[in-house]
Amino acid sequence: MRKAAFGWAVLLVVVVVTSVTATAYYLEPSTADRVIVSTTTSLYDTGLLDAIEATFEAKNPIDLNFISVGTGIAIQHARRGDADLILVHSPRDELGFLKDGTGLNRKIIAYNFFAIVGPEDDPAKIRSMLPAEALTKIVETGRNGTETLWVSRGDNSGTHSKETSLWTAAGFDSATLTQEGWFASAGSGMGETLKKADYFGAYTLADMGTYMKYVKDDLISSVTLVGQAEDLLNVYSAVVVNQTLHPRVNFDGALSFVKFLVSDEGQQMIEQFGRATYGQSLFHPAVGLLKTNADPPLAQMIRDYAFFNSTECPPEYRRGYPELYD
Amino acid sequence: MVNEIIEGFLTAVHLISTGDPTVVEISVRAVLVSGSAVLLSMLWGLPVAMLLGLKRFPCRFIVKGFFTAMLGMPTVTLGLLLYLFFSNAGPVGPLRLLYTPTAMIIGQAILVTPITVSFVASAIESVDPEIADLAKTLGASEIQASIAVLRESSRGVLLALTTSFNRAIAELGVVLMVGGNIAHSTRVLTTTIALETNKGEIALAIALAIILLVIVSTLTLTVSLIQRHKMSRPAELEKMRT
Numbered sequence: 174m175r176k177a178a179f180g181w182a183v184l185l186v187v188v189v190v191t192s193v194t195a196t197a198y199y200l201e202p203s204t205a206d207r208v209i210v211s212t213t214t215s216l217y218d219t220g221l222l223d224a225i226e227a228t229f230e231a232k233n234p235i236d237l238n239f240i241s242v243g244t245g246i247a248i249q250h251a252r253r254g255d256a257d258l259i260l261v262h263s264p265r266d267e268l269g270f271l272k273d274g275t276g277l278n279r280k281i282i283a284y285n286f287f288a289i290v291g292p293e294d295d296p297a298k299i300r301s302m303l304p305a306e307a308l309t310k311i312v313e314t315g316r317n318g319t320e321t322l323w324v325s326r327g328d329n330s331g332t333h334s335k336e337t338s339l340w341t342a343a344g345f346d347s348a349t350l351t352q353e354g355w356f357a358s359a360g361s362g363m364g365e366t367l368k369k370a371d372y373f374g375a376y377t378l379a380d381m382g383t384y385m386k387y388v389k390d391d392l393i394s395s396v397t398l399v400g401q402a403e404d405l406l407n408v409y410s411a412v413v414v415n416q417t418l419h420p421r422v423n424f425d426g427a428l429s430f431v432k433f434l435v436s437d438e439g440q441q442m443i444e445q446f447g448r449a450t451y452g453q454s455l456f457h458p459a460v461g462l463l464k465t466n467a468d469p470p471l472a473q474m475i476r477d478y479a480f481f482n483s484t485e486c487p488p489e490y491r492r493g494y495p496e497l498y499d
Numbered sequence: 500m501v502n503e504i505i506e507g508f509l510t511a512v513h514l515i516s517t518g519d520p521t522v523v524e525i526s527v528r529a530v531l532v533s534g535s536a537v538l539l540s541m542l543w544g545l546p547v548a549m550l551l552g553l554k555r556f557p558c559r560f561i562v563k564g565f566f567t568a569m570l571g572m573p574t575v576t577l578g579l580l581l582y583l584f585f586s587n588a589g590p591v592g593p594l595r596l597l598y599t600p601t602a603m604i605i606g607q608a609i610l611v612t613p614i615t616v617s618f619v620a621s622a623i624e625s626v627d628p629e630i631a632d633l634a635k636t637l638g639a640s641e642i643q644a645s646i647a648v649l650r651e652s653s654r655g656v657l658l659a660l661t662t663s664f665n666r667a668i669a670e671l672g673v674v675l676m677v678g679g680n681i682a683h684s685t686r687v688l689t690t691t692i693a694l695e696t697n698k699g700e701i702a703l704a705i706a707l708a709i710i711l712l713v714i715v716s717t718l719t720l721t722v723s724l725i726q727r728h729k730m731s732r733p734a735e736l737e738k739m740r741t
Contacts, residue, residue, distance in 0.1 A: 179642065181646075182642075186542060189538045189539065189541065189542050190542070192535070192538060193535045193538055193539050193604065196531050196532075196534075196535045196604070197535065197600055197601040197604055199531070200528060200531060200532065200600035200601075201599060201600060201601070209598060209679075214697065218694070218697055218698045219698075220698075223682070238598065238679070238681040238682075238684060239681065239682065240598070240679040240680070240681060241680070241694070253586045253587060253588040253589075254586070254587035254588055254592070255586050255587050255588075255597055255598075362697050364696075364697045364698065364699055365697065386698075386699060387699050390699050390700075392699045392701070419587060421587060421592075421593075421595065
């Protein structure tokens with residue numbers, strides 16, 4: 174009798190283990206070459222990467238796995254060896270990532286502009302000002318009032334990093350501003366932050382991709398007040414994780430996706446994305462612009478902002494794939 | 500707000516009635532992941548619960564208090580700890596479990612373990628202690644007597660099962676951090692709701708939330724009906740007792 178009870182218990186354990194293992198096995202993704210891409214939210218949440226993924230995977234035996242996080246977390250993932258490739262937009266952080274040995278073969282893939290968006294009635298009267306002037310006006314108006322006037326991402330994302338440097342350029346310390354009543358640190362993604370700014374009738378710094386999507390879908394009524402200035406340039410890059418440091422990283426798989434992104438076809442897809450829906454591109458391809466110098470002032474602007482020692486990737490941070498830097 | 504909910508409801512009806520492949524995929528995955536997690540948690544949760552419910556040993560109240568306290572474990576905290584654990588730089592990095600459904604199952608199983616332990620242990624405690632003695636005087640072994648008690652507390656076990664499943668399928672922190680919300684791989688209902696909300700696809704997010712609610716309430720309702728059916732046969736229960 175005692176044996177029978179024990180037998181039942183063992184049987185139960187076996188059944189549970191078998192069914193759980195079978196389920197896990199069934200759910201496990203394809204055995205195709207897996208490339209984990211930690212990406213900034215704007216590239217994924219707008220739908221761009223999903224569109225590119227389908228075309229890329231049809232031609233390559235690689236399974237792209239996108240993890241949509243902020244630039245700060247994407248770099249953290251990569252440092253721990255949890256991503257094979259990062260798509261980010263914060264040149265200063267990217268340089269740090271190359272310098273600490275984790276990042277290799279950086280390649281600029283696209284650009285667009287950030288914009289300062291805010292309520293239609295524009296309480297601080299910043300319309301068409303330069304970014305630094307506009308921010309100064311917002312600080313003055315905010316300090317004289319009681320309402321929330323600026324919503325910051327506050328999440329160490331690429332946009333947040335841009336915002337911090339804009340505050341610095343305007344002569345303010347964003348860490349100090351956080352303490353003031355009119356300055357709200359949202360700690361949320363771009364979409365959520367736009368909604369908060371819209372709700373409070375406040376200003377915020379937005380990437381154009383997410384902003385246009387939210388306006389198109391009628392989720393916010395904020396308008397663009399300051400845009401297209403050199404200080405608001407937004408440059409997206411791909412950086413591959415060093416496989417010497419993290420041996421399990423899929424280095425070649427990651428690079429075949431980078432090569433696709435900078436190929437004519439990939440660049441074309443970036444340019445075309447969103448045109449049908451929004452009447453304009455959300456992201457502009459950067460490779461041809463930098464190579465042919467078609468628009469010298471704009472190309473120079475990108476170099477000034479996102480190049481290190483007059484190259485997108487200094488030679489000491491390159492491994493193989495010389496064709497990327499022809 | 501009402502408009503969005505109505506629109507979401509209509510979207511939900513449309514998505515379900517047309518059998519939208521993406522919705523079916525993430526719903527099936529969510530049920531399988533959470534179902535497996537609950538089964539897995541029973542594997543170690545039931546023995547611990549029986550030990551706590553039947554035996555008296557020193558520091559028992561500390562162990563029991565620990566599991567009761569862990570009922571309130573914030574999912575993001577557990578998610579973060581498990582991320583560090585599964586990460587390539589972490590202790591089990593070489594197993595390459597991060598961003599896989601397996602990691603999500605293990606994570607949720609750990610999350611719901613306190614529910615299994617606390618609920619089942621309490622149910623066992625509330626069973627008349629004479630039952631075990633009675634079974635033993637009738638010649639049952641220790642294990643058989645324990646099983647007799649467990650059978651008497653089936654209500655508690657069932658409640659633990661449903662509550663665990665509901666907590667698992669409705670949580671976001673663990674699956675987001677160890678799963679990464681990867682399309683066609685680790686995307687489940689809650690992570691999709693969060694993503695679609697970020698994308699501004701409110702109607703779709705509400706539709707998915709409605710599907711999640713339907714799954715959870717259908718399960719709970721079914722279990723209540725089964726219990727009522729069982730409880731309405733006291734004669735049989737009496738027969739089991741004697």
